[in-house]
Amino acid sequence: xxxxxxxxxxxxxxxxxxxxxxxxxxxxxxxxxxxxxxxxxxxxxxxxxxxxxxxxxxxxxxxxxxxxxxxxxxxxxxxxxxxxxxxxxxxxxxxxxxxxxxxxxxxxxxxxxxxxxxxxxxxxxxxxxxxxxxxxxxxxxxxxxxxxxxxxxxxxxxxxxxxxxxxxxxxxxxxxxxxxxxxxxxxxxxxxxxxxxxxxxxxxxxxxxxxxxxxxxxxxxxxxxxxxxxxxxxxxxxxxxxxxxxxxxxxxxxxxxxxxxxxxxxxxxxxxxxxxxxxxxxxxxxxxxxxxxxxxx
Numbered sequence: 631x632x633x634x635x636x637x638x639x640x641x642x643x644x645x646x647x648x649x650x651x652x653x654x655x656x657x658x659x660x661x662x663x664x665x666x667x668x669x670x671x672x673x674x675x676x677x678x679x680x681x682x683x684x685x686x687x688x689x690x691x692x693x694x695x696x697x698x699x700x701x702x703x704x705x706x707x708x709x710x711x712x713x714x715x716x717x718x719x720x721x722x723x724x725x726x727x728x729x730x731x732x733x734x735x736x737x738x739x740x741x742x743x744x745x746x747x748x749x750x751x752x753x754x755x756x757x758x759x760x761x762x763x764x765x766x767x768x769x770x771x772x773x774x775x776x777x778x779x780x781x782x783x784x785x786x787x788x789x790x791x792x793x794x795x796x797x798x799x800x801x802x803x804x805x806x807x808x809x810x811x812x813x814x815x816x817x818x819x820x821x822x823x824x825x826x827x828x829x830x831x832x833x834x835x836x837x838x839x840x841x842x843x844x845x846x847x848x849x850x851x852x853x854x855x856x857x858x859x860x861x862x863x864x865x866x867x868x869x870x871x872x873x874x875x876x877x878x879x880x881x882x883x884x885x886x887x888x889x890x891x892x893x894x895x896x897x898x899x900x901x902x903x904x905x906x907x908x909x910x911x912x913x914x915x916x917x918x919x920x921x922x923x924x925x926x927x
Contacts, residue, residue, distance in 0.1 A: 636872055664905055665883030667912040668890045671921055676710050676893060681727060683707035685851075687736045688743065689858035690718060691866055694874030695881050702869070702885070704861045709923060711861055711892035715881035720745060736855050737841075739834055749841040752855035756842065757782055759831055771828045774820050778831070781813045785846060792849040806846050814839070861892060890921065897924045 635643070637654040644650040644657075680686065686707055693702040693715055703722055705712045716722040720742040729745060736750040737743040760782060763775030788802045788809075796802065813835070820832040835842060845851045865888055875881045887905075894901035899922065908918050 661887070662879070662883050664909060665886045667909045667918070668886055668905060670918045671908065672712065672886050672889045675920055676712055676889060677726065679710045680705055680707055680712050681731065683710065683733050685734045685736065686727075686731075687852075687855050687858035687861075688723070689738065689855055689862055690740075691862050691869075693869060693881070695878065696876055700874075700881065702862065702865060704858050706858050706861050709893070709896055711889055711896060713865070713885040713888045713892075715875070715885050718742075734851070736852055736858070738855060739838060744838075747840075750844055750851055751838050751841040752853075753782065753786065753842075753845070754854040754856065756835070759834075763827055763831060766827060768825045768828070770823060771825045774816065774825075774828045774832070777816050778813070778835075781809050781816070785809050785813075786853060789845060789849045789853065810843055810846060893921060897922065899924075 637657050640657050641652060641654050644652055684707075686705055688703070688705050690701045690703045693700045695715065700715050701718045701722075703714045703716065705714075705726065712726065714722055714726060718740075723742060724745075731746060732748070734748050734750055735743060735746050736752060738752050738755050743749060757779065760775050760778040763771050764779055766772060766775065785806060788806050792799060792802055817832040817835040820828050821836060823829055823832075845853055865884075868884075875884055890905065891901040894904055904919070904921060911918055
């Protein structure tokens, strides 16, 4: 699964390179057994660790299940990755994290995330939208997009400089406050104009203002949601090759195995050795092993 190969390609590889002859149904049963084996690791250990994290990156991408549109969600902390397949609905987030999650969330602008007050907005998404506005055909939209883009680029430059604790930190803080005042004024001025894209982007900034500017007040926070986007990229390729999953059970197996594989890699562990060890223990009716945390030097 991690190599983005279909059952038939796995079958051909085993036959041609290793001389092992297995039916595609047997290969599928092996994958499902591995998913069932690691389920307690995800449900009892990794989810609890995720809920205790101080910062989570969340993103979602389309996923097909029996030809129907679902979504593959990813939740990434510094040492844990959890995947879930479900509808694009707040229940997915609520069921995993609960509404009492105390950490910070880094997200895009999807309104579902607004139930969490401590949130960061991905600036990469906002910069792309401002750039698209700057390149539109409407003159008023172009001017608004250019001003947004300039203010955000200056703010991002100052944020990176503040992370290095420069000698002119007080001056940078003052510049940031001036730029934020300008940014908010721009959005308030354009929230009711005729140009639809400008109006929508101005409203998005104002609706998510606290989440957007939090990184300006605390420059150590991340500016983008690249961590979650990179995590999804591999599994998007799997979806394109396999066209998703055929059943709810298949979707859960994908999510369970992807969670263990990516968490193990994040912890500098060999996921295949851990999955093999877990399978061996489950076949002996023994408790599943814990996925170890990395050893700090």
